[in-house]
Amino acid sequence: xxxxxxxxxxxxxxxxxxxxxxxxxxxxxxxxxxxxxxxxxxxxxxxxxxxxxxxxxxxxxxxxxxxxxxxxxxxxxxxxxxxxxxxxxxxxxxxxxxxxxxxxxxxxxxxxxxxxxxxxxxxxxxxxxxxxxxxxxxxxxxxxxxxxxx
Amino acid sequence: xxxxxxxxxxxxxxxxxxxxxxxxxxxxxxxxxxxxxxxxxxxxxxxxxxxxxxxxxxxxxxxxxxxxxxxxxxxxxxxxxxxxxxxxxxxxxxxxxxxxxxxxxxxxxxxxxxxxxxxxxxxxxxxxxxxxxxxxxxxxxxxxxxxxxx
Amino acid sequence: xxxxxxxxxxxxxxxxxxxxxxxxxxxxxxxxxxxxxxxxxxxxxxxxxxxxxxxxxxxxxxxxxxxxxxxxxxxxxxxxxxxxxxxxxxxxxxxxxxxxxxxxxxxxxxxxxxxxxxxxxxxxxxxxxxxxxxxxxxxxxxxxxxxxxx
Amino acid sequence: xxxxxxxxxxxxxxxxxxxxxxxxxxxxxxxxxxxxxxxxxxxxxxxxxxxxxxxxxxxxxxxxxxxxxxxxxxxxxxxxxxxxxxxxxxxxxxxxxxxxxxxxxxxxxxxxxxxxxxxxxxxxxxxxxxxxxxxxxxxxxxxxxxxxxx
Amino acid sequence: xxxxxxxxxxxxxxxxxxxxxxxxxxxxxxxxxxxxxxxxxxxxxxxxxxxxxxxxxxxxxxxxxxxxxxxxxxxxxxxxxxxxxxxxxxxxxxxxxxxxxxxxxxxxxxxxxxxxxxxxxxxxxxxxxxxxxxxxxxxxxxxxxxxxxx
Amino acid sequence: xxxxxxxxxxxxxxxxxxxxxxxxxxxxxxxxxxxxxxxxxxxxxxxxxxxxxxxxxxxxxxxxxxxxxxxxxxxxxxxxxxxxxxxxxxxxxxxxxxxxxxxxxxxxxxxxxxxxxxxxxxxxxxxxxxxxxxxxxxxxxxxxxxxxxx
Numbered sequence: 014x015x016x017x018x019x020x021x022x023x024x025x026x027x028x029x030x031x032x033x034x035x036x037x038x039x040x041x042x043x044x045x046x047x048x049x050x051x052x053x054x055x056x057x058x059x060x061x062x063x064x065x066x067x068x069x070x071x072x073x074x075x076x077x078x079x080x081x082x083x084x085x086x087x088x089x090x091x092x093x094x095x096x097x098x099x100x101x102x103x104x105x106x107x108x109x110x111x112x113x114x115x116x117x118x119x120x121x122x123x124x125x126x127x128x129x130x131x132x133x134x135x136x137x138x139x140x141x142x143x144x145x146x147x148x149x150x151x152x153x154x155x156x157x158x159x160x161x162x163x
Numbered sequence: 164x165x166x167x168x169x170x171x172x173x174x175x176x177x178x179x180x181x182x183x184x185x186x187x188x189x190x191x192x193x194x195x196x197x198x199x200x201x202x203x204x205x206x207x208x209x210x211x212x213x214x215x216x217x218x219x220x221x222x223x224x225x226x227x228x229x230x231x232x233x234x235x236x237x238x239x240x241x242x243x244x245x246x247x248x249x250x251x252x253x254x255x256x257x258x259x260x261x262x263x264x265x266x267x268x269x270x271x272x273x274x275x276x277x278x279x280x281x282x283x284x285x286x287x288x289x290x291x292x293x294x295x296x297x298x299x300x301x302x303x304x305x306x307x308x309x310x311x312x313x
Numbered sequence: 314x315x316x317x318x319x320x321x322x323x324x325x326x327x328x329x330x331x332x333x334x335x336x337x338x339x340x341x342x343x344x345x346x347x348x349x350x351x352x353x354x355x356x357x358x359x360x361x362x363x364x365x366x367x368x369x370x371x372x373x374x375x376x377x378x379x380x381x382x383x384x385x386x387x388x389x390x391x392x393x394x395x396x397x398x399x400x401x402x403x404x405x406x407x408x409x410x411x412x413x414x415x416x417x418x419x420x421x422x423x424x425x426x427x428x429x430x431x432x433x434x435x436x437x438x439x440x441x442x443x444x445x446x447x448x449x450x451x452x453x454x455x456x457x458x459x460x461x462x463x
Numbered sequence: 464x465x466x467x468x469x470x471x472x473x474x475x476x477x478x479x480x481x482x483x484x485x486x487x488x489x490x491x492x493x494x495x496x497x498x499x500x501x502x503x504x505x506x507x508x509x510x511x512x513x514x515x516x517x518x519x520x521x522x523x524x525x526x527x528x529x530x531x532x533x534x535x536x537x538x539x540x541x542x543x544x545x546x547x548x549x550x551x552x553x554x555x556x557x558x559x560x561x562x563x564x565x566x567x568x569x570x571x572x573x574x575x576x577x578x579x580x581x582x583x584x585x586x587x588x589x590x591x592x593x594x595x596x597x598x599x600x601x602x603x604x605x606x607x608x609x610x611x612x613x
Numbered sequence: 614x615x616x617x618x619x620x621x622x623x624x625x626x627x628x629x630x631x632x633x634x635x636x637x638x639x640x641x642x643x644x645x646x647x648x649x650x651x652x653x654x655x656x657x658x659x660x661x662x663x664x665x666x667x668x669x670x671x672x673x674x675x676x677x678x679x680x681x682x683x684x685x686x687x688x689x690x691x692x693x694x695x696x697x698x699x700x701x702x703x704x705x706x707x708x709x710x711x712x713x714x715x716x717x718x719x720x721x722x723x724x725x726x727x728x729x730x731x732x733x734x735x736x737x738x739x740x741x742x743x744x745x746x747x748x749x750x751x752x753x754x755x756x757x758x759x760x761x762x763x
Numbered sequence: 764x765x766x767x768x769x770x771x772x773x774x775x776x777x778x779x780x781x782x783x784x785x786x787x788x789x790x791x792x793x794x795x796x797x798x799x800x801x802x803x804x805x806x807x808x809x810x811x812x813x814x815x816x817x818x819x820x821x822x823x824x825x826x827x828x829x830x831x832x833x834x835x836x837x838x839x840x841x842x843x844x845x846x847x848x849x850x851x852x853x854x855x856x857x858x859x860x861x862x863x864x865x866x867x868x869x870x871x872x873x874x875x876x877x878x879x880x881x882x883x884x885x886x887x888x889x890x891x892x893x894x895x896x897x898x899x900x901x902x903x904x905x906x907x908x909x910x911x912x913x
Contacts, residue, residue: 426565
């Protein structure tokens, strides 16, 4: 196993956007909407957990390069069927930030689960996926339209 | 927000089992099967990443208690449609280990994605969910049969 | 230097409460009150940062024992002259949790500073101090009345 | 909440100096001066804890950018009324290092408290503040003269 | 790979002692003895680094259990041919602390190397080994006499 | 103590190669060769632990600079008398990566020890040393031939 050498790659502006969802019952989603979770503000905690996880990605993903992130934004909102998390990560470095965006979404989803598990243990983290990436050798990529039902 | 006080809870044996999957094309699954990923052994890396993430759960999930885990086992295998990760976590402490099991699965899935993203950027982490938990005040819980198509 | 052996100490219920303050101008305090900080919700971020720092105290304070915290609660509110942070930490272990409570307050104060520094660089973290501790060999301790002007 | 994007900012030389103090009785200060603390060399531990905390600032302060520090110096000395900690942090990056300097001072002060708390629980961390910063868009800033009584 | 379940093991008092050495020229050892290293006090830094590493062993060694250490003591001294590090770690938990003692020694040795490498790059970390362990199912173990020339 | 300022140094390509060994009996080496260790694949775990430790070097070695590593490769193989670990670390930054390479080797060796300690507690980590470094002000350095008996 090895962390591939990226020394020859150029430092360019790179962006990645990822998304995921914690599916839950309407009753549980209502608890979030009304701010009634015993542990506190679910959406604020999920956003902060996502941002912090983005910074710790190289600790979580063994072969991932340490990168100087220039920006991280994590959104969390209650949607039909659950809480959706979306993370946008930016850098000007030698590798892309897909892993950082996906790690942010994963940590946000885990945090949502943690704060609501006493109400519904059967929640499920679904469809954690990259939506878009820009920059680097492989250029612009977006997830094709039919890839996900919304 | 607060980390709920569990001082009154009893230290009992607790187990949690979680599972998730990285869905991918047959071509990418074949790369894993044949051990041809440029970054090395995908399944071994995913298992180790999962075990290490279980230990770091309180750093990832803000309101999660630090717990003395007594055992962690993470399985990773190529199945139809992708790589499946299953984690079993054990403790003898005051809170359950659902979050540790889910964090292990999430980190394992992220690691699979990282090692294969150059072959298929559109992979998706799916259905990260608790399968079973034992111990503690709420006792034994298992995910109901129809909860997941296999 | 050494981390003193506490193996002979009893595991008892222990609580520590600490407090501190970030002093700032009324204008800056107003930004917090009205929720106008560019970086987002100052008080929520400070509370979460405090809870997470309590769990990481042994990493921050070299000779501090790793402890199984059973509960952490961090409050943050705008008061005359600034933002006040108060942390309550609980354990059932062999050493007290004074350091965890003080670390939570310090991290909360640093987070407040970070989120407001673009508005007022001269803010100051003040009077980070233990208010009370219970449990353990030395028993109950409270800060004497005249110790702090409010 | 978000970690503001700094991708457009220039990488320039940046320096920040911060200071703080642990106030204590003369008796406790004497223990430090004579090197009699049971846990070992208080000033050396505080300096090292400060340097290590500067490197971990993005883990402590949720919305703080990860930065490549080029230098960190932490001083600790016994002064009238306590132990004073001063940290100087340098980088050549896109954001300032005020938070790193303040985090170093906070961790140094917490370490002083930890090593002396058995002698005096009522010590207090005081006046953790930025003294000076250089570099970046906002240029040179120094704390005004009357800002602190010495 | 798995972190073996130790839930059935008893919590008993356990101690481990490990030792290692950084071999170097007399000239370099003299720099340590006279306290002339540019980076500061080599022996104090090595001791503190060892203590902190003991606490982080489960992060460094993937299949190692997280353990509540009750005490850690690290010694560092200049001996013929280099700097010797000895670590004693104690716990009252379900697994032994051999890895914590060896990790403390390794981090102490790395720190010695770091602080002196500008004077002698060819230094070598030698004979990091367990000297003794007590407690647990396998009882008392000591390294046999002829195992190391002193 | 201080982390020396390297702001004036140039960002150049830098490489460091380090090596070390865990000496053990033939019987224990055979367990590794035949893949019979109860905890799983020793060599894969050692390699991954080494890569992850390289990234965390600034957390382990107090005065070491945080560096953006561009590549890390860790080899582990059974040789006469034990398991040998070799790490190659690359960066394009202001300081060398000797410490990262040595930290990777140390963590790899600790992991080997951990996975085999139940078979042979007397194993020893030997001769952790730099083999070569390139780049930076001091240029190319290689360990002299007679430095190590093989």
